[in-house]
Amino acid sequence: MFLPFKTNPSGHTASVTLEAGKSYYMEAYHINYGGSGFFNLAVEVPNSNTDALFQTYQVDKISLSADVQPELYRYTVSGASQTGVI
Amino acid sequence: MLKYDEKAQVAYGCTDSEFQSALNKLSAWKYYRISVTRTILDGNGNVLPDLTGAETIQYDVSAYLQRPIADQTRQIIINKLDGFTGTVSQAQITPHSDLISGTFTLSIGGTAISVSSSTDIRYDVSAYNLQTAIRALVGLEQVEVTSYSAYGCGYGC
Secondary structure (H helix, E strand, O other): OOHHHHHOHHHOOOOOOOOOOOOOOOOOOOOOOOOOOOOOOOOOOEOOOOOHHHOOEOOOOOOOOOOOOOEEEEEEEEOOOOEEEO | OOOOOOOOEEEOOOOHHHHHHHHOOOOOOOOOOEEEEEEEEOOOOOEEOOOOOOOEEEEEEEEOOOOOHHHHOOOOOOEEOOOOOOEEEEEEEEOOOOOOOOEEOOEEOOEEOOEOOEOOEEOOOOHHHHHHHHHOOOOOOOOOOOOOOOOOOHHHO
16 A cells, blocks of 8 residues: 555655666665554556556646735834834 | 734834744734835835935735734734834735635546536545546546645645
8 A cells, every 4th residue: 555655745756757677776764663663665657558567557637726926014114213012 | 812912022123034023923924924025215215225314114024825804904003112203004015815716627538527416626626525526437446536735836836
């Protein structure tokens, strides 16, 4: 199961472009100080090849976004002063 | 949580970072990722490099996150200490833009996906509901849908 990888993007590494026929080395360190513990290691290979040998899963992303216009507030101090308390 | 008697002291002509630090002590501002820009003006409205000859000092406060109406309408009371001979005003220049809303449509292989009997899918549809809708199509019973949202990351998401 690779649910934590799929539901927690912060656990993903950056994408790596794979080359056919080339081996890739992966290494993971896991330290557990007590109680039950585990780690998952998974590779996501998006493709649409239906050959059973290459069956992984296809990943499609739907993004919805909106431009954010921050609120702008202005405090204007006119005249001379020493200290104010807001 | 009831907040009362919040105070933040600033010196006349304080820097924008000092003003920002002061506002960050107030609940109406501290949670909303604010930034402050100070502008010093003379009597004719010309921008000055420092406080020499200053007539007006403006602090433009930008709140990146949307503040609740209660906080937006909460005017800060200016308590003048001894020696204060000027005036202080505060006004909202630009309101925060609307957050994302609305609906979208999704079709797979020419078949429109319906969620809750509607092909107009709400922008905040849950991953489970969208997954259930997609899985209703023959051949897509194993589809998994996950969702992820972030505020204010623009096109970087």
